[in-house]
Amino acid sequence: MAEVEVVVVAVRDIFQDEAGRKSxxxxxxxxxxxxxxxxxxxxxxxxxxxxxxxxxxxxxGSIVVAARASKDDAKEAHPGLAxxxxxxxxxxxxxxxxxxxxxxxxxAPTAEAITxxxxxxxxxxx
Amino acid sequence: xxxxxxxxxxLPKTNCKKCGVATCMAFAVGLLGRxxxxxxxxxxxxxxxxxxxxxxxxEVMAPIEKASETGLIIHPEKCFGCGNCVVACPVxxxxxPTRTAVGLGPEGEKVILRVEDGVVVVNNLKExxxxxxxxxxxxxxxxxxxxxxxxxx
Amino acid sequence: MAICTGCSLLCEDIVASFxxxxxxxxxxxxxxxxGHFQAAFTERTRPMIDGEQVTIDKAVERxxxxxxxxxxxxxxxxxxxxxxxxxxxxxxxxxxxxTAEATIACTTSFCEGILMERVLSGKIxxxxxxxxxxxxxxxxxxxxxxxxxxxxxxxxxxxxxRGEKRQRSYxxxxxxxxxxxxxxxxxQLCSNYYFRLPPGGDLxxxxxxxxxxxGKIPKVADKKKMIELATVLKKTEWGAIFPGPGLIYSLQxxxxxxxxxLARLNEITPFxxxxxxxxxxxxxxxxxxxxxxxxxxxxxxxxGSAAYGPEHSVLAAAKKCDAVLAIGSDPxxxxxxxxxxxxxxxxxxxxxxxxxxxxxxxxxVIPSALIGLEAGxxxxxxxxxxxxxxxxxxxxxxxDEQILARIMEAV
Ligand code: SF4
Ligand code: SF4
Ligand code: SF4
Ligand code: SF4
Numbered sequence: 001m002a003e004v005e006v007v008v009v010a011v012r013d014i015f016q017d018e019a020g021r022k023s024x025x026x027x028x029x030x031x032x033x034x035x036x037x038x039x040x041x042x043x044x045x046x047x048x049x050x051x052x053x054x055x056x057x058x059x060x061g062s063i064v065v066a067a068r069a070s071k072d073d074a075k076e077a078h079p080g081l082a083x084x085x086x087x088x089x090x091x092x093x094x095x096x097x098x099x100x101x102x103x104x105x106x107x108a109p110t111a112e113a114i115t116x117x118x119x120x121x122x123x124x125x126x
Numbered sequence: 127x128x129x130x131x132x133x134x135x136x137l138p139k140t141n142c143k144k145c146g147v148a149t150c151m152a153f154a155v156g157l158l159g160r161x162x163x164x165x166x167x168x169x170x171x172x173x174x175x176x177x178x179x180x181x182x183x184x185e186v187m188a189p190i191e192k193a194s195e196t197g198l199i200i201h202p203e204k205c206f207g208c209g210n211c212v213v214a215c216p217v218x219x220x221x222x223p224t225r226t227a228v229g230l231g232p233e234g235e236k237v238i239l240r241v242e243d244g245v246v247v248v249n250n251l252k253e254x255x256x257x258x259x260x261x262x263x264x265x266x267x268x269x270x271x272x273x274x275x276x277x278x279x
Numbered sequence: 280m281a282i283c284t285g286c287s288l289l290c291e292d293i294v295a296s297f298x299x300x301x302x303x304x305x306x307x308x309x310x311x312x313x314g315h316f317q318a319a320f321t322e323r324t325r326p327m328i329d330g331e332q333v334t335i336d337k338a339v340e341r342x343x344x345x346x347x348x349x350x351x352x353x354x355x356x357x358x359x360x361x362x363x364x365x366x367x368x369x370x371x372x373x374x375x376x377x378t379a380e381a382t383i384a385c386t387t388s389f390c391e392g393i394l395m396e397r398v399l400s401g402k403i404x405x406x407x408x409x410x411x412x413x414x415x416x417x418x419x420x421x422x423x424x425x426x427x428x429x430x431x432x433x434x435x436x437x438x439x440x441r442g443e444k445r446q447r448s449y450x451x452x453x454x455x456x457x458x459x460x461x462x463x464x465x466x467q468l469c470s471n472y473y474f475r476l477p478p479g480g481d482l483x484x485x486x487x488x489x490x491x492x493x494g495k496i497p498k499v500a501d502k503k504k505m506i507e508l509a510t511v512l513k514k515t516e517w518g519a520i521f522p523g524p525g526l527i528y529s530l531q532x533x534x535x536x537x538x539x540x541l542a543r544l545n546e547i548t549p550f551x552x553x554x555x556x557x558x559x560x561x562x563x564x565x566x567x568x569x570x571x572x573x574x575x576x577x578x579x580x581x582x583g584s585a586a587y588g589p590e591h592s593v594l595a596a597a598k599k600c601d602a603v604l605a606i607g608s609d610p611x612x613x614x615x616x617x618x619x620x621x622x623x624x625x626x627x628x629x630x631x632x633x634x635x636x637x638x639x640x641x642x643x644v645i646p647s648a649l650i651g652l653e654a655g656x657x658x659x660x661x662x663x664x665x666x667x668x669x670x671x672x673x674x675x676x677x678x679d680e681q682i683l684a685r686i687m688e689a690v
Contacts, residue, residue, distance in 0.1 A: 244313025
């Protein structure tokens with residue numbers, strides 16, 4: 001199956017922030033956090049469309065997130081560069097080196113469910 | 127925002143003139159400018175083969191029909207509540223030189239734009255620089271919006 | 280009037296009314312602030328020990344016992360506490376440090392702390408946001424996206440309002456520049472002056488600016504745009520730079536180059552720096568700790584002296600601590616998984632008005648009054664301006680400060 005290597009940059013989004021303030025445990029917060037914005041080229045490379053699920057993994061850990069195509073036009077294409085909001089999901093991919101604004105990860109399509117916050121909580125306790 | 131071309135694609139394209147203008151394209155422009163109403167294209171309403179087109183046309187026209195007389199449409203669901211438009215609007219600035227003009231939330235009732243419950247709301251649209259036949263092409267509110275939450279048709 | 284503690288802008292012009300346990304109406308709160316106010320009515324905590332509900336007295340008593348018997352407690356968070364609570368926290372760390380190794384660290388200890396330390400020590404010149412509004416004709420958002428993180432930054436201070444020397448403001452007098460890895464909502468507003476960098480591209484970009492300022496050819500693809508930038512910078516009368524996480528990540532061990540760039544810019548015209556810290560009183564903690572110890576974001580107290588350095592960092596402390604006091608932040612949400620896991624395996628005392636990943640994993644949960652809404656006090660805006668506020672909602676809950684004072688008494 002197709003795999004793509006990307007650099008995932010942590011970004012901020014006001015809607016995700018708003019959802020997290022109301023509840024970290026809501027579906028809304030999950031759907032806005034467990035979401036990776038990819039360049040159209042990478043979407044094609046992975047043969048996924050908006051809403052398809054991807055397993056993102058690296059040495060620090062792994063998560064299942066939904067894919068979404070970036071709205072940037074061709075002039076600003078960014079193959080190999082992906083964006084996720086700062087959140088407990090993003091932090092699953094961050095190793096312990098302090099102060100990281102971006103991480104490398106490998107993406108592959110998956111049939112698994114989007115990682116639930118309860119799963120992240122269980123991992124911390126394990 | 128939809129273009130006249132996109133609207134045109136949803137019309138019968140027969141140029142039958144029943145709507146009172148010469149061509150379907152002219153009618154599309156009329157719809158966009160809100161001088162015409164969808165129902166004036168009688169073939170589209172009456173003939174069953176246009177059913178799907180009619181449905182789609184009503185969908186794309188909904189926001190345009192909601193637009194105020196100045197053509198201003200707001201999309202509260204997209205709004206950040208950042209207040210950029212509030213502080214930039216020349217009418218707001220003139221109404222509250224010691225508040226809105228210097229970045230604070232408006233206090234009085236004279237402003238056009240304000241932020242309530244986290245999103246923009248519009249009042250006093252008659253004061254808007256675009257209002258009426260002699261209106262100017264002010265775009266201070268759309269140009270300063272980070273989220274396209276304000277549009278003109 | 281209420282203030283909003285949703286971000287480090289601490290907006291003071293909020294009008295809010297409450298009814299039957301909900302927010303009825305609010306004026307001037309941005310979307311983020313509105314979410315923050317609504318949060319007062321969801322996911323509130325109760326006093327708990329090991330998942331069982333207890334009285335607040337029992338929870339405080341247990342917290343004190345845990346801290347008293349710990350050999351290397353970590354007191355983490357603080358960025359969303361009042362200065363009054365932060366002072367009490369630093370005093371608690373000192374007291375615990377008399378007989379143990381107590382580390383106190385705030386949320387900026389991972390990143391912004393190093394830049395803030397330069398600002399507080401005067402090595403990097405800063406200014407207030409009111410100065411920016413009154414005088415700035417050039418603002419640079421570098422690795423920051425205030426439209427998303429501090430939504431009213433541009434409308435209150437940096438781009439759209441009129442100021443003393445800037446009556447024609449954004450229409451004619453102000454230029455905003457965005458330097459970022461993507462066309463963020465802020466970058467869209469700076470359309471002509473958006474510079475897109477690859478991750479880690481900040482250092483070459485600084486070198487390129489230094490080169491064009493000296494009339495040399497910059498080593499970048501779009502030379503014309505770089506030269507335009509140099510023209511804007513040279514014409515600037517009063518400039519402000521707002522570094523956000525995107526830049527600060529790159530500065531970890533390359534602060535000299537940034538300082539060199541600032542020195543060069545300041546030869547031309549004043550250029551001030553205001554770090555874009557996120558949480559409402561992150562700067563307050565930095566200031567208090569810096570005054571006391573000379574370090575802004577984390578120190579260890581041990582046998583009466585304060586130690587600082589990599590071996591006393593949060594990461595190191597997280598790995599070796601045997602008890603955690605989390606307050607004014609949610610470390611289990613915010614920290615890298617390895618560090619979060621290390622903390623989750625220690626007994627955690629979570630002082631938090633609302634449920635979080637940290638309160639879920641905590642041994643002891645102590646509910647507190649929400650800063651700004653239920654608890655009054657002092658907080659420091661991102662630019663160092665102190666803001667005092669009174670609570671706007673009635674609450675029976677103890678404030679962070681009161682809880683810490685009770686723990687202090689019992690340890
Ligand atoms: S009535 Fe309809 S079909 Fe006829 S010209 Fe007008 S728009 Fe075209
Ligand atoms: S068009 Fe101009 S006057 Fe009208 S609301 Fe927008 S900014 Fe104000
Ligand atoms: S409409 Fe746009 S500019 Fe106005 S408050 Fe909303 S997001 Fe900001
Ligand atoms: S900008 Fe920050 S402080 Fe101001 S209303 Fe929005 S969240 Fe609150």
